[in-house]
Amino acid sequence: MNYVLINKMISKPGKRQEVIDILTESGKAFDNVPACLLYLVSESVDDPNVIWIQDVWTNKADHEALMKSESMQNFIKKAMPLLAGMPEQYEIKPVAGKSEWIS
Amino acid sequence: MNYVLINKMISKPGKRQEVIDILTESGKAFDNVPACLLYLVSESVDDPNVIWIQDVWTNKADHEALMKSESMQNFIKKAMPLLAGMPEQYEIKPVAGKSEWIS
Numbered sequence: 668m669n670y671v672l673i674n675k676m677i678s679k680p681g682k683r684q685e686v687i688d689i690l691t692e693s694g695k696a697f698d699n700v701p702a703c704l705l706y707l708v709s710e711s712v713d714d715p716n717v718i719w720i721q722d723v724w725t726n727k728a729d730h731e732a733l734m735k736s737e738s739m740q741n742f743i744k745k746a747m748p749l750l751a752g753m754p755e756q757y758e759i760k761p762v763a764g765k766s767e768w769i770s
Numbered sequence: 771m772n773y774v775l776i777n778k779m780i781s782k783p784g785k786r787q788e789v790i791d792i793l794t795e796s797g798k799a800f801d802n803v804p805a806c807l808l809y810l811v812s813e814s815v816d817d818p819n820v821i822w823i824q825d826v827w828t829n830k831a832d833h834e835a836l837m838k839s840e841s842m843q844n845f846i847k848k849a850m851p852l853l854a855g856m857p858e859q860y861e862i863k864p865v866a867g868k869s870e871w872i873s
Contacts, residue, residue: 673822691866698868707869709862719776719862759812759822763794765801766810
């Protein structure tokens with residue numbers, strides 16, 4: 668079953684683009700990872716400090732292994748001081764709709 | 771540019787499956803709509819009353835026209851009494867990642 672996450676981050680005022688740059692750079696590690704089906708970084712249209720990240724992975728273990736890697740931990744250390752609080756992470760289970768990710 | 775939404779709904783206790791059934795049934799209207807690239811209904815893994823809906827459309831006008839249709843309004847009327855509050859809707863702009871939806 669796919670492992671699907673919705674993440675919300677709130678940057679400190681004026682720091683959203685810096686956080687997005689880090690998320691963009693760190694996400695390049697997923698480009699050649701077949702277990703990563705989607706990694707989508709988005710800006711909120713209405714709130715200038717909010718970032719949403721949507722993840723679809725074929726399994727949880729591959730995601731966790733990558734997140735624990737030294738390079739990923741360095742990106743996290745770089746991003747944390749730019750955030751207004753802890754990132755929120757929601758694991759969800761796709762159940763219906765128009766999508767190939769329902770499992 | 772794609773029109774991308776994240777929606778969060780909280781059902782009244784014990785009513786989540788009924789809401790999901792309505793979302794599943796109403797979402798069938800999108801199956802043959804080319805402007806709808808993704809319509810994904812998911813359950814929260816941690817909260818038994820939370821539903822997340824992710825939408826990717828090629829444009830806002832086609833989404834709005836469909837949502838205003840009589841059949842869709844009937845589905846909304848059926849779902850609203852099963853919810854614990856107003857649905858939250860967040861428009862987002864994809865900016866980076868591993869996805870075909872960055873525009």
